[in-house]
Amino acid sequence: MEFSSLSEWLAFIEAVHPVEIELGLARTRAVAEELGLLETSGPKVITVAGTNGKGSTVAYMGAMLKAGGYRFGAYTSPHFLRYNERVQLDGEAVSDALLCEAFSCVEAARDRCNVSLTYFEYGTLAALWIFRQQPLDVVLLEVGLGGRLDAVNVIDPDVAVVTTVSLDHEAWLGADLEQIGLEKAGIFRATAKAVLGDPGLPASVAAKARSLGVEPLVLEQDFGRRKGVEDWCFYGVDQSNAARSIGAIGEPRLPEENAATAIQALLSAGLALSDEAVRTAVSRARLTGRWQECAYHGRKLVLDVAHNPQAAAYLGARLAREEGTTRCVLGMLDDKDVRGCIKALAPHVTDWCLASLGVPRGLPATVLLDALQQTDSEALATCHDTVDEALDRAVAESAAGERILVAGSFFTVAGVLARLEQEQ
Structure with a gap:
């Protein structure tokens, strides 16, 4: 062959x-x-x-x-x-x-x-x-x-x-x-x-x-x-x-x-x-998708593939040391502990933009929303069909200089990296 x-x-x-x-x-x-x-x-x-x-x-x-x-x-x-x-x-x-x-x-x-x-x-x-x-x-x-x-x-x-x-x-x-x-x-x-x-x-x-x-x-x-x-x-x-x-x-x-x-x-x-x-x-030493910081339309993007509770807890501890508020673009797969990840990140996130992942095992945003509401019934969140749409919403609802976290899966981070490369 x-x-x-x-x-x-x-x-x-x-x-x-x-x-x-x-x-x-x-x-x-x-x-x-x-x-x-x-x-x-x-x-x-x-x-x-x-x-x-x-x-x-x-x-x-x-x-x-x-x-x-x-x-x-x-x-x-x-x-x-x-x-x-x-x-x-x-x-x-x-x-x-x-x-x-x-x-x-x-x-x-x-x-x-x-x-x-x-x-x-x-x-x-x-x-x-x-x-x-x-x-x-x-x-x-x-x-x-x-x-x-x-x-x-x-x-x-x-x-x-x-x-x-x-x-x-x-x-x-x-x-x-x-x-x-x-x-x-x-x-x-x-x-x-x-x-x-x-x-x-x-x-x-x-x-x-x-x-x-x-x-x-x-x-x-x-x-x-x-x-x-x-x-x-x-x-x-x-x-x-x-x-x-x-x-x-x-x-x-x-x-x-x-x-x-x-x-x-x-x-x-x-x-x-x-x-x-x-x-x-x-x-x-740097690693793509692990607390990877970059600027995007005047916002501070942080890309991190954290997709299990242990990784999310580490990410949450890192966010706790940072000043300012954090909006989170989150997309996950169906074999992950969604509630465990959200619980670890929730104390450090002010607003969620939940994205459906159009890949095998990708979860709909509505499932993420249900898990979020079980953790925090008063959480501010919107659901989106794609990671692109979720990122657009996070940018539109944030002010210049604010932090936007992209997390939950390699696919979520890869989608944003592809967009950043395309727009360069």
């Missing part, structure tokens, strides 16, 4: 498998082995799983590697505007041509193996193939869903990171935190360092590491942050467990705990990081 454009390849891989999500490693492993992707020699591999914080942790590590002069590849998901965002080399999205070449190689190997692949499995294998063609020092792999049965888990990591665990994707991962934690801990290996980015993770996570003979490094126990007046200090250990500290780190735009987790993960991989490279990276 051959196609001349990336859009044709993406249409093909999206349609070829009978279901969107089908967890399991057998199909991916068979094709990866056929492509020679399971060879153990090569760059250091750091795999990151977690309900929230995966993207920020990978973004921090990428910024630190770049500042330190390392060559690295990063595979993340989902994307906002272009598929290329998922596969990066040294912080830059790869070209259409390279992705097409990768998909062609994956498809040929898949055909020889006589197996079917999901959209995510195709993408994972394409990213791994691209990384194999490059002289890289480090590969950063972000788990798509869960960990144990996620396609990226065909690769054995040198360092395995679990950032946070909360209720999300229960239909695939389990209905309680211990079970979900165990799924995410499936990325651990007996030969890999384990880094836990939250001291309150379910007991099943650390227990899984210890069952493999690995003592995990835990945030606020083995590594973490010490706050100063205007900055903070990292404390942790290097690959040989010798103490390491880095002082005078400025306040970042992304969560500090993820910065500390990223530093510890890189140190655990045996990478040399100068204090200055870390300071530079922490101050520069």
Whole structure:
């Protein structure tokens, strides 16, 4: 099978498998082995799983590697505007041509193996193939869903990171935190360092590491942050467990705990990081759709993909530190805890513009309104057929300089990002 454009390849891989999500490693492993992707020699591999914080942790590590002069590849998901965002080399999205070449190689190997692949499995294998063609020092792999049965888990990591665990994707991962934690801990290996980015993770996570003979490094126990007046200090250990500290780190735009987790993960991989490279990276690290600020018609837009209660609570705490009022453009999917998210944001929002999402699993605005009214019967809210219409209303009802929050889903944020790009 051959196609001349990336859009044709993406249409093909999206349609070829009978279901969107089908967890399991057998199909991916068979094709990866056929492509020679399971060879153990090569760059250091750091795999990151977690309900929230995966993207920020990978973004921090990428910024630190770049500042330190390392060559690295990063595979993340989902994307906002272009598929290329998922596969990066040294912080830059790869070209259409390279992705097409990768998909062609994956498809040929898949055909020889006589197996079917999901959209995510195709993408994972394409990213791994691209990384194999490059002289890289480090590969950063972000788990798509869960960990144990996620396609990226065909690769054995040198360092395995679990950032946070909360209720999300229960239909695939389990209905309680211990079970979900165990799924995410499936990325651990007996030969890999384990880094836990939250001291309150379910007991099943650390227990899984210890069952493999690995003592995990835990945030606020083995590594973490010490706050100063205007900055903070990292404390942790290097690959040989010798103490390491880095002082005078400025306040970042992304969560500090993820910065500390990223530093510890890189140190655990045996990478040399100068204090200055870390300071530079922490101050520069950014991530699309995570407290992403931009101006729009004189308003202050804040774009954040928060779509579960834990992420919404973090976003609410961030809003509490800001001056002024917040209007919220909210659109969500039907497998999310809508009431939990709204409850976390409601104390910080003065007016809601609720948007229907015209995508699979997208919720009508009226369902969001019902959830909002159960939380706050006096909340000010309007319902809209699209994210564009909801944003128009938020702009029309606000004054210059006021803040408009766009949240609830990658689709909600992507819709606004597409509009911003179109109007530039």
